[in-house]
Amino acid sequence: MAAPKKAAASAAQDKTDGGSPPEFTKEQELKALRDMLLIRRFEEKAGQLYGMGAIGGFCHLYIGQEAVVVGMQMALKEGDQVITGYRDHGHMLATGMDANGVMAELTGRRGGYSKGKGGSMHMFSKEKHFYGGHGIVGAQVSLGTGLAFANHYRGNGNVSVTYFGDGAANQGQVYESFNMAELWKLPVIYVIENNRYAMGTSVSRASAQQDFSKRGASFNIPGKQVDGMDVRAVKAAGDEAAAWCRAGKGPFILEMQTYRYRGHSMSDPAKYRTREEVEKVRHDQDPIEQVRNRLLAAKVSEADLKAIDAEVRDIVNASADFAQHDPEPDAAELWTDVYR
């Protein structure tokens, strides 16, 4: 069956609010640019290291979707938790986790966040309130709801930001979680990163309801479609959702319309979409280029932007260097951390 053309529609056209999102200050634009660039350069480097055999197993790159995590993170406050699935490197960097630790985990070294025992899909940081990194599609949705349950139980005013994709949105436990979250008014923002493809299956071939903002409708959870390629729109939606949650009104769903430029994983056959489709999104909607163009229009100098590029490249190169030279975990680590 041929995929309906709707899937190729511009993500930006689907946003519900119309008009432009609130402007960023120059400082916000610069921070967004820097954080998104860090993710992109990091992921490009991870792709290279994978090609060299330094990274094994699965490796799911976030390139193209950077505005989602960076914009959301700008809407959070200290103590808010983040949890996601297996395409998780961007989330970790956005929460402020150290690039060296993430890259060293990808290469399976002792300096990795999980001492090399978790790998690409399983990393955590208690300090940064990042709760993984989960390899089972949809499992993080119940877990993230549990994080919100804990916030509610403790009355700490924090919000759980629970990310999942358009593919995971079809899992049963997502709806079990929606039901409990609304029933108990748990402070959780469900961020559905709709990048249009669950592995190789387009949304139109897998989802009866393709408007993911409506997926909470039967539980009375409000939802919103957001241009996930525009970091300002993401931040504004994140602010609204977080305020809703913190006011004790329960969960909120944000459908982030985004796009992944790279394959599902490193072994993607790339047969389910055209090269032209990818190129068009990259050309018309790239989240980083949008910010860069606005900054240039606002008379920020090329030199200033290049300085950001250089800073980010230094971090990424250092992380790659660390990740390739850090020793593998000690053999004794095989037996640790099973119980505590």
Added chain:
Amino acid sequence: MPIQVLMPALSPTMEKGNLAKWLKKEGETIKSGDVIAEIETDKATMEVEATDEGTLGKILIPEGTADVAVNTPIATILADGESAADLAKASAPAKQEKAAESAPPAAAKSEMPQPKAAPAPQAVAEPDPEVPAGTEMVTQTIREALRDAMAEEMRRDADVFVMGEEVAEYQGAYKVTQGLLQEFGAKRVIDTPITEHGFAGVGVGAAMTGLKPIVEFMTFNFAMQAIDQIINSAAKTLYMSGGQMGCSIVFRGPNGAAARVAAQHSQDYSAWYSHIPGLKVVAPYSAADAKGLLKAAIRDPNPVIFLENEVLYGHTGEVPKLDDFIIPIGKARIVRAGSHVTIISWSNGMTYALKAADELAKEGIEAEVIDLRTLRPMDTETIINSVKKTGRAVTVEEGWAQSGVGAEIAARIMENAFDYLDAPVTRVSGKDVPMPYAANLEKLALPSAAEVVEAAKAVCYR
């Protein structure tokens, strides 16, 4: 002919109950569907409906009577035209009708594979090393012991809470959480929707932040819906995070065969969970162990699978009256000392093992009976030391033999005490079939004391 109204069973495992109240008086007219009495057990209260029309002839069991055995005649109903004079005839075995529509047919049969009304054997020959000599004991049902364990831990630690289906308002599907809502409130005793996969995940997520959930599954059969969260999330996170993030959580509920509930509700998950590194698996038999081990499980920083048994809930035992009675996880207990053969079991398997030991003693075979209590980590040392003494071992489990806990025990004995064995280790287990419904087939599918006796004699070459 007057019709006898019999004491109904409220559940497949009910053996007796209290006749709380008569709602009709002798001589009153009764229509089919009228509520004539209220009966209660420690688990539930229920109305008895008449299934026949007529006049309430005689009340045979007065209200307030405790421990009325299922199927005892409690009243007679006179049909039109019958009089009190006919009552005498009714005392002879006559057409007996069940009183309540809800009474399962199982209760009417005497072939039931459930223990008789007498308390289960809790014969303990060996003193429990965890209990100081001279400790005052209280007699409790296992259900009460479990409830007290939770209540004590909830008083001690505000991070402990209970969630599950019907744990709060309904007071627990098996009444294990009875009274907790009243003491701790709805914030800490949480009724969930019927959504095992989801609430197991919610519990694990909450535990990852440092809370200590007790997640009740109405039975472990339903935990199959949640097993991904138990294994992939709860058991593995500590390892996958390099020790950074684990979860202190107890998953508890009845496991194994109940009675007459057939294949989907009668399964022993001992082997399933004991396979998984990162989990601890506890399966107590006695009331004291139920309490002490549940308290230990709640305090344990790791995920603990706590396998209870519906058949045992109503059984009583002596529980030490101590402020803080904890049984360490991972220690088996020699419940009966003997020198000829070692019988190893846990949970309801102990019922067969202890009965068999009594039988064997009559034939001059002294069996040493070990209650494993914890399946993971398994107390291999206690097993091996016993086998080195007896040279023979029989394992008893309700679960299936293939890849079962008995198979694991046999392997450990072979690895650690091969030279001490005088006979092959023998397994007594549930039969290799889904659990049948029919009473006779169900009985055949489960292990029995007779099978344990036979196995023990075989390894003793008797």
